[in-house]
Amino acid sequence: MTDRSDTPLVEMRDISISFGGIKAVDHVSVDLYPGEVVGLLGHNGAGKSTLIKCLSGAYRQDSGDILINGKKVEIANPRDARDHNIETIYQTLALADNLDAASNLFLGRELVTALGFVDDSAMEAETRRIMGRLNPNFRKFAAPVKALSGGQRQSVAIARAVYFQARILIMDEPTAALGPQETQMVAELIQELKKDGLGIFLIDHDVHQVKRLCDRAAVMKNGELVGLVKVDDVTTDDLLGMIIAGKKPQHLAA
Amino acid sequence: MTDANAAAAPSRSRNFIKTLEIDTRLLGMVGAFVVVCIVFNVMTDGRFLTPRNIFNLTIQTVSVAIMATGMVFVIVTRHIDLSVGSLLATCSAMMAMTQTSFLPAMGLDFGNPLIAPVAILVGLLTGAVIGGFQGWLVGYLSIPAFIVTLGGLLVWRNVAWYLTNGQTIGPLDETYQLFGGIGGTLGTTGSWILAVIGVVVTCIAVWSARRARIRHEFPVKPVWAEIALMAVGAVLILGFVAVLNAYEVPSRVLDRQFEAAGQSMPEGYSEGYGVPYSVLLLIAVAVVMTVVARKTRLGRYIFATGGNPDAAELSGINTRLLTVKVFAIMGVLCALAGLVASARLSFHSNDIGTLDELRVIAAAVIGGTALAGGVGTIYGAILGALIMQSLQSGMAMVGVDAPFQNIIVGGVLVLAVLVDIIYRRKTGAT
Ligand SMILES: Nc1ncnc2c1ncn2[C@@H]1O[C@H](COP(=O)(O)OP(=O)(O)O)[C@@H](O)[C@H]1O
Ligand SMILES: [Mg+2]
Numbered sequence: 301m302t303d304r305s306d307t308p309l310v311e312m313r314d315i316s317i318s319f320g321g322i323k324a325v326d327h328v329s330v331d332l333y334p335g336e337v338v339g340l341l342g343h344n345g346a347g348k349s350t351l352i353k354c355l356s357g358a359y360r361q362d363s364g365d366i367l368i369n370g371k372k373v374e375i376a377n378p379r380d381a382r383d384h385n386i387e388t389i390y391q392t393l394a395l396a397d398n399l400d401a402a403s404n405l406f407l408g409r410e411l412v413t414a415l416g417f418v419d420d421s422a423m424e425a426e427t428r429r430i431m432g433r434l435n436p437n438f439r440k441f442a443a444p445v446k447a448l449s450g451g452q453r454q455s456v457a458i459a460r461a462v463y464f465q466a467r468i469l470i471m472d473e474p475t476a477a478l479g480p481q482e483t484q485m486v487a488e489l490i491q492e493l494k495k496d497g498l499g500i501f502l503i504d505h506d507v508h509q510v511k512r513l514c515d516r517a518a519v520m521k522n523g524e525l526v527g528l529v530k531v532d533d534v535t536t537d538d539l540l541g542m543i544i545a546g547k548k549p550q551h552l553a554a
Numbered sequence: 555m556t557d558a559n560a561a562a563a564p565s566r567s568r569n570f571i572k573t574l575e576i577d578t579r580l581l582g583m584v585g586a587f588v589v590v591c592i593v594f595n596v597m598t599d600g601r602f603l604t605p606r607n608i609f610n611l612t613i614q615t616v617s618v619a620i621m622a623t624g625m626v627f628v629i630v631t632r633h634i635d636l637s638v639g640s641l642l643a644t645c646s647a648m649m650a651m652t653q654t655s656f657l658p659a660m661g662l663d664f665g666n667p668l669i670a671p672v673a674i675l676v677g678l679l680t681g682a683v684i685g686g687f688q689g690w691l692v693g694y695l696s697i698p699a700f701i702v703t704l705g706g707l708l709v710w711r712n713v714a715w716y717l718t719n720g721q722t723i724g725p726l727d728e729t730y731q732l733f734g735g736i737g738g739t740l741g742t743t744g745s746w747i748l749a750v751i752g753v754v755v756t757c758i759a760v761w762s763a764r765r766a767r768i769r770h771e772f773p774v775k776p777v778w779a780e781i782a783l784m785a786v787g788a789v790l791i792l793g794f795v796a797v798l799n800a801y802e803v804p805s806r807v808l809d810r811q812f813e814a815a816g817q818s819m820p821e822g823y824s825e826g827y828g829v830p831y832s833v834l835l836l837i838a839v840a841v842v843m844t845v846v847a848r849k850t851r852l853g854r855y856i857f858a859t860g861g862n863p864d865a866a867e868l869s870g871i872n873t874r875l876l877t878v879k880v881f882a883i884m885g886v887l888c889a890l891a892g893l894v895a896s897a898r899l900s901f902h903s904n905d906i907g908t909l910d911e912l913r914v915i916a917a918a919v920i921g922g923t924a925l926a927g928g929v930g931t932i933y934g935a936i937l938g939a940l941i942m943q944s945l946q947s948g949m950a951m952v953g954v955d956a957p958f959q960n961i962i963v964g965g966v967l968v969l970a971v972l973v974d975i976i977y978r979r980k981t982g983a984t
Contacts, residue, residue, distance in 0.1 A: 358868060379870040394868045396861035398928035399854075407858055408869035410851055417849040425770040 307370035309334050309499040310468055315354055315364035324350040325361070326523040332468070332499040337490060339514035339531070340503040341543055347523040348503045352470045355501075356388040357381035368468075382409075387461035388470040393453055397446040401438075401456045402427040404445055405463060430459045434489065451482030458489060469493060469500045476505070487513060507539045521546040579922050579977065583937050590941060594948035602948060605801035609827060611940075611947055612798070613735030613898065616832045617642075617891040618910060619939035622917035623843040624887035626935045627880045629918055630860040632927035633692060633699035635881065637706030638888050639910035641684055643714035645885075646892035649677035650723035650902035653730060670729035677889040684710065685885020686878050693877030707911065715904060724901025734897030738831040742799045745828035749795040756787040798833075799826040832894045836936070839890065844932045856880060860927035916963075917942055920970040924978075942966075 308331040317325045325347045332338050340348045353359040355366060357378040365372050368384050375381050381388070388394075395404045402423040411419045411426070424441055431438040435455040445453055454474060461469050471490075475483040490500060490513055504510050510517050511531050519526040519542040527548040529538075538549040594602040601607065621638050628635045652673040654664075662669055688706055692699045725731075732738030740748060760783055767774045774780075803825045812819040847853040859866040859873050867873050891910075896902045921938030923930030945966060949959045 356868075377870070378868050382870060388868070390868065392864070394862070394865040396858040396865050396928070398861035399858055403854060403858070404865075407854070407865070408871055410854060412851070417845075418851060418854055421766045421770045421772070424772065 306333065308332060308367075309336075309369065310355065310501075311365075311367040311370075312351070312355065313365045313367065315351060315361045315366075317350060317354060317359060317361045323523045325354070327364075328520065328523075328525040329364075330518050330525070330528060332501060334467075334499050335494055335497045336516070337494055337500045337502055337514045338528075339510035339517040340501060340520065341505075341507065341510060341517055341539060342520035342526075343543060346520040348520055349472055350523075351520070352388070352472060352501055352503065355381065355468075356386060356470055358388075379408075382464070385465065385467040386470065387464060387466035387468070388472070389454070389457045389461060389474055390472050393457055395445050395453060395456060398444050400444055401431070401441055401448075401459075404456055405430075405460045407460075409464065426463065427459070430463050431455065434459050434462065435485070449482075450477040451479065451485065454478060454482065454486060458486070462493070467498060469498050470503075471500065472503045473505065474502070475509070483509075507536045507543075510539065511536055519543055527552070577931075578981070580931075580934065580937075582973075582977070583921065583934065583941070587937065587941050587944065590944050590948065594944070594952065597952050598948075602951060605797050607947075607951075608797050609736075609801040609830075611943055612833055613830050614947065615936075615940050615943040616735070616830075616836045617895040617898075617907075618913045618917055618943070619836055619936045620839050620891045620894065621884075621887050621910065621914040622921065622935035622939045623839055623932050624884040625914050625918040626843075626921075626923050626930040626932055627847075627856050628699070628884055629915075629923045629925060630927055630930045631856055631877065631880050632860055632863070633877070633880070634915070635688075635699065635703045635706075635884050636911050636915075637688065637703040637710055638884065638891075638914050639907040640707050640710035640714070641681060641885060641888040642892040642895065642907035642910060643904075644684065644710040644717070645677045645681045645889035646896040646902050646906050647714040647717040647723070648680045649673045649730075649889075649893065650726060650896060651717055652676045653727045654723055665728070667729065669727045673727065673730060674889075674893055677893060678886055681885035681887070681889030681892075682882045683885070685888070686882035688885075689878035689881025692881065693874035699881075711908075714906075718902065718904065720904050722901050722903045724899075726896060726900055726902070730893070731897045731900055733832050733835060733893050734900065735830045735832045735894075736827065737897070737900075739798075740828040740831070740834070742826040742828050745795045745799050745826075748829055748834075749791050752791040753788045756791065757784045760784050760787075795829060798830075799828050801827050803827060832898070835890065835894065839887065840932055840936055847932060852876075852879065857928060860929070862928075913939070913942060916967045916970075919974075920967065922974065924974075925971075 310332040311329075312331070313329050315325055315328050316323065328347070328351055330338065330340075330351075340352070342348050350359060354361040354364075355375065357375045357380050360376060366375060367373065373380075373384060375384070375386075396407065399407070402420065405427050406423050411422045413419045428441060435452070438452060438455060440448060440452070445456060448456070454477075458474075475486050478486065487509070490502065494500060502510070502514060504513075514531050516528060517531050517534075517539060518528045519539065521543070524546075526542045526546050529542075529548070529552060533552060534549060538552075541547065541549060591603060621642070625635060625638070650673075653669045657666075657669055657672060658664065662672075684706075688699075688702050691697050691702045739745075760780055764774055764780055805819070805824070808823065808825060809819050847856070855866060855871045855876055858869070859871065859876055863873060892907065895906055899906070917939035918930065918935045919925065919938070920941055921931065921934030921936070923935060942963065945963060946959060949962065954962070
């Protein structure tokens with residue numbers, strides 16, 4: 301599936317960012333190809349979320365470049381990221397609890413009528429359409445998303461990315477709050493989006509899941525990149541070793 | 555078996571309310587309001603629910619109610635505005651000085667038709683600029699709204715004092731005074747026309763909302779429920795106008811009017827006041843604010859930011875600018891409230907709007923605005939203002955001592971919030 305002859309969809313080069321002396325991300329480079337899933341692994345506080353927040357516009361890197369389709373881009377805020385078709389599903393789900401699914405899906409990009417008023421029924425119709433595809437059991441269109449289960453909330457967040465035709469999808473621990481069945485649903489969705497040619501960064505704690513879903517895995521420790529490996533070249537034990545010891549496995553070390 | 559029966563009855567009435575899709579919280583507030591009215595009416599031997607008293611209650615509520623609609627936005631975005639009473643005073647002072655001093659100095663004499671509109675415009679601008687400035691301090695400099703507006707409470711009260719040298723400014727322009735309440739009303743015919751327009755608009759609104767849902771093939775309420783909703787709306791509008799029309803202009807006032815026109819009053823002639831312009835202004839504010847809240851991006855962003863500021867920010871919403879806008883709206887509404895308040899007095903006084911911040915916040919909170927942010931309605935805040943004013947004037951009529959009046963109002967505020975918390979916990983609502 302993965303097309304390696306092309307320029308990468310995303311290239312993050314030598315990204316560094318620190319918060320008051322703490323180097324949260326320290327000269328990290330990763331890339332992502334269309335139709336590829338790259339897993340990001342590492343302990344809590346390793347810098348995974350901070351790294352991808354530079355791509356989603358939530359943070360601005362201190363140094364380093366971001367290239368989309370080989371062209372250097374400036375991503376200063378979430379709006380810029382959206383303009384590059386980058387969608388993010390955040391670890392702490394970025395949903396407004398008091399609004400319904402449709403309002404959340406379209407937040408910041410509302411459909412409006414000819415007079416400029418928000419078109420709630422059109423947005424609800426679109427939401428019903430996309431949810432029918434992603435999560436056919438979803439029924440609670442009128443309720444605030446606070447009333448939804450973790451999986452339902454996650455499907456709203458994913459629907460947002462799919463609806464606006466993301467080409468680059470960032471998922472920060474999308475299954476952390478989900479039960480096994482809902483996790484399976486998200487896993488299937490990732491496979492499907494991958495087939496559509498999206499590039500996906502998947503941050504996950506579970507090495508088995510990363511091995512199953514991802515093409516490559518980047519392991520971080522203390523803000524530094526330990527290594528970027530093809531998952532088929534390593535065992536889960538190798539990955540665990542990289543996370544814990546911060547060393548690349550012997551057979552891959554150059 | 556008996557258990558099943560016992561459970562069936564309440565669930566049926568709950569289904570009934572559900573079918574009508576009526577907000578149970580609104581129902582509770584209306585219930586509280588009705589109880590207050592009935593209790594005072596009994597205690598005053600029927601003097602509370604006379605057209606005259608209802609008319610007075612209505613015009614006394616307007617100023618606080620106008621500001622309460624803006625406070626809903628402020629509180630929904632997780633802020634607070636303690637400066638509204640003082641800001642009202644500064645706007646009122648600016649409007650009073652414009653018409654009695656600034657404009658006459660520029661050659662516009664007392665009674666010139668331009669005076670009222672220019673003065674009002676100056677007031678609105680003052681409110682918008684000061685409100686926007688406070689919003690900028692909160693949004694861009696990240697000073698907590700509590701502190702900014704606590705400072706504002708002192709600053710704007712004394713700016714008003716400085717502008718007027720602490721003097722009472724009046725009498726104000728005649729046209730300007732039309733917004734005061736009893737001094738400017740639509741009259742009976744005008745009021746009935748307004749009522750009919752109101753009923754027609756209500757019916758069209760209900761029906762077009764239904765049509766939109768059908769067009770998108772969403773589930774709709776049964777037709778009888780829609781018609782019931784329209785009927786309730788129509789009865790409320792017509793009833794309210796009928797009461798205001800029933801309050802008759804005293805015959806000596808009419809006598810004087812006819813005398814001024816060089817005629818004598820016909821035998822048995824009478825005239826009702828009808829809807830005051832100030833109430834018309836409140837209705838306009840309520841409609842505009844409700845449309846902003848529900849049908850514009852601005853409103854959507856206000857509620858989203860209140861629900862989850864981070865989510866709003868990450869969705870590309872400029873929450874800092876939003877804060878400026880919300881406080882600027884609050885400032886404009888303070889100016890409108892200042893217009894109504896000073897026009898009602900027919901002069902600007904140094905202590906105008908004193909303690910209004912408490913009444914306004916109380917009205918919004920009693921009306922169901924959650925201090926945690928993200929939740930609140932415009933109609934709730936107006937109803938909250940009405941409940942507060944009813945309590946206040948009811949106690950005055952019954953002859954409750956002044957200190958006890960305030961003690962009870964304070965207690966009611968705390969109690970209302972407690973009831974709200976329990977309600978939210980029970981229903982699991984946000
Ligand atoms: N906004 C911030 N301010 C200060 N420190 C931060 C901020 N965001 C992240 N950090 C720090 O950066 C480091 C990396 O955090 P994070 O990227 O969230 O880790 P991960 O997602 O891998 O668990 C941590 O030490 C964290 O405390
Ligand atoms: Mg993280």
